[in-house]
Amino acid sequence: MVQLFAADGKFPDVVAALEARGWRRLPFVGCPKFELKWTNYAKIAWRRVTPSQVVNHLQHSVLFSRKDHFTDLLYAHAAAQRDAGGQSQVDSCFPRTFDCSRPRDRILLQRWFVYSQAVAELKQSLRVGSTAQVGAALRLVRAVLRDGESAACARQEVEDVLKELERRDPQFHAVGSDGANVWICKPSNLSQGRGIVLCSSLQEIEEIDGQGDHDKLEGELEGKGISKWVVQKYIEQPLLLQNGRKFDIRQWVLVTELKPKPIVFWFYRSYLRFCARRFELSRLQDRFTHLSNYSPMWSSEKFQDILRQEHGRDVWTETILPQMQSTARLALDAVLPKLKVVGRGFEWLGFDFLVDEHHHVWVLEVNVSPDVSHSTSITAELAPKATVDALNGALWACRSRLYC
Template sequence: MRADVSMEATRSKQSVQHGREDHPASNARNATYPGGDTTPKGKACHGFVSLTVLKQERLKKAKAMAENAVKMHKVFSVQGPYSVVRAALRARGWVEQRMHCPTQTDHRRHSNESGACNNNADYSGNLEKDQDPDVLYDLMSRLVRNEMVYFYWTNSVDTINTKSLQKEQITNHFVKSESFTTKVGLCVNLRNLYWFDSADPDTFFPRCYRPGPQDEMPAFIADYRRTACTSFLKYIVEREQGVQRDGNSHNIRGVTKRRKLPSSPVILSQMINSALKVCHEFLESLEHRDIDMHSETPPTLTKEEWAEFINGYYLAVHEGVEIENSDRFVTCCKAMLQRLLEVSPQQDIDGIHNIWIIKPGAKSRGRGIKCARRLDRILSLVDCDQTLTTDSKWVVQKYLERPLLVHGTKFDIRQWFLVTAWNPLTVWFYKKCYVRFSTQPYSLHTLDSSVHLCNNSIQKHLIPSRERHRSIPVDNMWSDDQFKRFLSSQGREAQWQTVIVPGMKKALIHTVQTTQDLMESRKNSFELYGADFMLGQDLCPWLIEINSSPTMAPSTPVTARLCAAVQEDTLRIVLDWTADRTANTGDFELIYKQAAVNMPPYIGVNLLVNGCKIKPPCSLPPMRSPNNSAAKRHDPVKKQPKAEQVNPVPKLLSKSAQSQINYTSKGVTSLPPLPPVPAPVKIVSPNLPMTVTSIPLPISPTSNTVLLWKRKPKVSVEVQPRTSLPFSNSPDKQ
């Protein structure tokens, strides 16, 4: 006992020495357990304060807030360092049920990548620490640890089991969003846009191919060759016109080392003639004039001719070999380019270098992305991993060689948008965005990622170039207001609202339209996406990719302000506006709300079908020939059947016809009138267990007797036609 007291005194002394006198736990002396036991002093462990050191008032307050949160269905759970989301939910009266992560290292990994943390009822271990040191939240988190969570905000959809969620539970992810948040999914789905809208994806999305499937590899090679032809025509025109694109590093004459191509006009004219032929064939295919061509029509250029053309193109454009006597071809080249510009919306961004960007289909943050300008280099990059090629995990996309630059530096725009429902489709556009710069000046003479990739995850590890303009900050970011000021200095500020913003809205709407049928629509689900855009020299936006779970890390002063604002405004839409349509939506703007589809009235699951059983048909008994019937009638030896033994006329005849037939011991004496034309008689009687169709009446020109029915072999019914029939004779003449 004395040892315990001395140890506790030592702990108290150490607590005072370490400056813990002002901690709330150190002031709570002689606190009591709910059962009445007392202990000297407690201690705080991993952010959770033991119940023994809490004041009774604090405990009552925590219990009251926790009970009210459970009653109002306001228990939430957040995975990752989303302090803004936590603070906004707590301000609305929500109580957090903490997610457990094993170690601090794992927590950092999950905050950077999509990880999974499972709920743990045992909160005695290491738990994720919040920026708010108030122990009241820690206590309430323990009080609701076994309660149902009504709001989930996680890094990944795989963190929770969405199939087990109840209708009232809210989550910040949709299932199957990879249909447009991966590069492969975006490439494939935008090709189906014509089923949903009349827009052309080539007006906002650079053409893209999957080199894995066998049917897309030839299409990519054909596009590369055709682009080489148009690029060569541009090179001839711009070279003779002396076009200097110093700002975009497109200086054609600026190659330091040049070699002279042998001054043979045949080689140059042959290359231009081949390029014109390929472009003309492409125009005819767009106008559907090639459908009349025979299937066995030889290609425009043979394999050897293509190899010769591509080699000459590399020498002229890539290696800067000088070409002489090309001025006389400028007119025809310019005319062809003008025709192509009318039908090809990507003509301005293609440039002359034929650069393509190779991307892993499912990676993010710029990992594994490379640029290449030679066809053999592109094919070698794609074929380096057969597994990825087979699974179609690579995409090859046309690179924007002539983007809009800010002081000679490339940039892209990160734009947020929010989807709150897929049926009916509801899309919100955020009015704020930010601009990301590369650390090196833009140039097409080098294809290094430091020049052409603007991802912050790549550029933050690089040192900015000294040659870069001083107006671009060291952290490589601008807000949208700073970018609009730059446009104002260029006299183009009005185009932000007339060209850039409308173009981004249309691109996002068309993208989600193509994936609506692939998504699993769930009520009380939402998701915030981050889209990356580049601008052409005409300020038209080009969609590059769409990211799920966009980073909200405050890496720069710009992102610290904007990322916090977009999280708060997202909760305004999901929680406040959903409950009250007049609530403030922040900087979110509703840009698309699909019209509700009228469903047919529900009539239940009972389906009744009435019908009758169809009996199988049976054949008629064999009919006797007219000669045999006549012989039997004139046989004096054979007796005729008695009247009472004659079976009644079958129901094949109607009642009115039966009433006109007189039966005697010698046969039938009268018969109802028959139709004048001896055509086949079609008899259908639903009362008989058989079906008789097309029965001709056997008529003999000699006996003038018609046999209608035979019931038994021993009984025969002879019918003598009336004299009024046009085909019968009088019985007296027989």
């Protein structure tokens, strides 16, 4: 019997892979009778999905891509781990993030902003010499360290305080030595870098949060209003490649089952997305300096080779990849319990990671329905193969449970 599928035109690799298997494509994505549907999350009519139908989403998976909900779930997971007597790694892999719609988060943001500014002043004082603010900065961080003694402005004391902060604060290296103290404001409900603004003062953050759909975003939102903002500490010392350009890593992950325990597939090939211009922290208004959605790409294999040549060892396999996997596992543990399999649903996720100059890995966000367009030669090579792998994994999960 011929099997029927529905797929949006934006997924040509899905269409090609299924037609190569002998499946027949339905003329409209909204057709109710299908064996498999591959479309955007918003187009899934959950109440109409039957137990035998395969859909490319898990219900409520948008909790990953909604930045406010993702933040809430990560921090709730961290609190549960601490309450159980364990330790959480959330602060070690997720930059401090605050939901500006909540009064408590606004207060915490102010406190952490001032703390980060003090750390930035101390780091800058070691680089360029003592500054006028270093005494106040020392007093503030001494308070953070629960040492009420007033601090002299001696260089050795600054060094000692910074060493202690490095030991205690897992996000110590998120702050650079330029005294900038940069934070990134993100609309909770947008993706692909839309609406993002970089700020270096609390006043700027408060103005942006208070404006909603402000003028800077006009023409960019495609009719989508901004309901909430999250404010996240910007990683000021990213690892730079390609003549001093910042990059992130897009990693695909497939979830095919939730119970009795999640079944997760890790795509062994990922890719780097570079910013179009050289990194300069002072150019906060230049999107092409800080956002990497527009630019040339490398395969993870090329990155691995470059690191091996530079360091004489396999930094990718030994250091970076394990951090990416443990961070993804933490995010999945935090969010998957809130999701539900409807029909024979599965989810293909796109994790965005950043590597700092210390080879520490940070998760920036997670995307539902990640971009698989052939925008560069790298994605043109990787996307078709990954699509076939995703279909194989999803259909294998069905067969293994006597679904298909």
